[in-house]
Amino acid sequence: MRRPEVAPGRLFIGGQWRESTEDGRIAVADPATGSVVTTVAWGTTADVDAAVDAARAALDGWAATPGRQRGRILNRVAEVVRARADELVAVESLDVGKPISLCRAVDVETTAEQYEYYAALAQTLDGATRQIPIPSHAYTRREPIGVVAAITPFNFPLILSSSKIAPALAAGNTVVHKPAEDTPLSALLMAEILAEAGVPAGVVNVVTGYGAEIGEHLIRHPGVDKVAFTGSTTVGRQAASIAGSQLKPVTMELGGNAANIIFEDADLEKAIGAAIKGFVFNTGQFCMGGPRLLVASPLYDAVLGALAEAVPHVPLGDPFDPATVIGPMAAERHLSKVERYVAQAKADGGRIVTGGHRVDRKGCYFEPTVIADLPDNSSVVREEIFGPVLTVQRFDTEDEAVAMANSTPYGLAAGLQTENLARAHRVAARLQAGIVWINDWAMLDPAIPFGGVKDSGYGREYGPEALAGYTRTKSVVVSLA
Structure with a gap:
């Protein structure tokens, strides 16, 4: 496999490719050679605002889409991932320095399997009736949380983004994804793949840029309802503190030293x-x-x-x-x-x-x-x-x-x-x-949950436990008196 030529990357907001509001660019280097292979848009807080607005505009429609239909679309994502595996392998290897054999067998295949797994779970989000002594009909509903901020690190761009986006979409949420500034290329290619598979405009948005500038703004944004973060413990503490001040639910998958x-x-x-x-x-x-x-x-x-x-x-x-x-x-x-x-x-x-x-x-x-x-x-x-x-x-x-x-x-x-x-x-x-x-x-x-204790964070990725983390339970009690 030869190193690919990669076109300059733009932001993906509301189903459209666009430049940053300030036209800035970030150089992306090949760690195997040290050479710059392309540039991507340097997103700003204004771009984050636009992405959150797009996600909110798409939320009601996507949340109302039956789980079975969401599952069909996620299965189609897995199909397109496998059909375009060579592109994903080349881009991920070029961006991160991963061996192509590892990229193909682990990163790309795991990404496809994650979308398939959550496609199957998308139609399992049922509530339950509850027997109570007062004359009423009581039941629960599992509903999407809303707009999810997915913030991912440099080491497993494909896997760690799909581990958030797939269950978030299965549950009916919309997403604004901020990939690591070092390794943004597969996130942009996945935005294209998600659109090709039929994910509606605005349901997934990708804003590239620096964490200190746009990551914090995304977490603080009043239009964001949940934060899903993978990264260092130091940055995770800051992110959790910001989200906690606004009582936003978070998933924190942080450092390890096993x-x-x-x-x-x-x-x-x-x-x-x-x-x-x-x-x-x-x-x-x-x-x-x-x-x-x-x-x-x-x-x-x-x-x-x-x-x-x-x-x-x-x-x-x-x-x-x-x-x-x-x-x-x-x-x-x-x-x-x-x-x-x-x-x-x-x-x-x-x-x-x-x-x-x-x-x-x-x-x-x-x-x-x-x-x-x-x-x-x-x-x-x-x-x-x-x-x-x-x-x-x-x-x-x-x-x-x-x-x-x-x-x-x-x-x-x-x-x-x-x-x-x-x-x-x-x-x-x-x-x-x-x-x-x-x-x-x-x-x-994808069926086996993982996550941290102590300084390694909280919440779980993978499994039905991850899907549960992207829903809220609502109780409904109807008087029969």
Whole structure:
């Protein structure tokens, strides 16, 4: 597959493509080469106002559309996504630096599956009758919340936008989407796909621009009824505070720093595979990645030896090469952050088992890096690095492993590797995380909800739980007296 030529991007508001009100442009770079590939519109607060107005104008019609008809349209979205998969793969890879094999198998296919899943649920939004002692007929209705502000990050643009837009549309809401300024290209292509599939004008609007300028304005906007946000914990706190001051419901899927525990009875080959997948997947730019590996003392040296042998052989290179597993990081500033953490690890007494350096080639590449023997209080252990870095620590008992896993402020994901079924269930129940994987990593499906506890946020993505988060329950009581 060749790198595509991408036309300059415009805003998508009310079913129409338009320039920013101030004609500003934002450069979009290819992280594999560092070169600018195109520009997109630099949206302003006035553009956000127009997008919210368009979403409000479309709300009554879309909310009144029968769920079965909404489901048909969402199924059509999935069909068009698959029909235009090559375009989506190329644009997502160019924009984020993802290997094309990953884009096709994970990002594009998951996006199609999300729309199919919520298409099936769109017609299940039934209420219930309630038996009460007073002479009346009482029932509940599940109704859309209204206009949803969907704010998404740079690392999984397709998946994390569809995880919000698909259930929001299934429930009858309309959407204003603000993608990350670094990686806006697939959001604009999806706007085109949604329109092609028959989503009415104004139901989904896309405004590109900088978060500090238009993201906050979107959250504050009185015409927005719900905020669905994925991003860092720091920015998420600010977003939740703003929304909370207006009593708007929010979904916050924030940072993570998951622990992956290898017990002494684990299948070592499978455990090493899960550990590597957990920290190199998407070049470590994965909020549910497994950057902390906790290893039972009897296996500690064997695990480090296996990682030292295997990790350097994971194919790193051009994301447009089908053999590539690890591509570049999404931007230079993310790469620089990883470099700072690795330098801090060395200062804290960490031992570099493999990797540890920027790759000597054009683009934002960093070697997959394994660091052993860091103290528990090192910032490299406690904070979210968001890059291809794995820290390895030893433990002696199950209680110690659980305590270490739960010791950071985050609680998005966790995992454990064991052949002991009783231990698997026992430890899974004790881990403070929204999703726990056993004997693998990153097993995800649109039917399986995930989300955070502690500093990793609240609310759930995926599953019927996500759909419920885009509805309000209304009670109706009719007197029969």
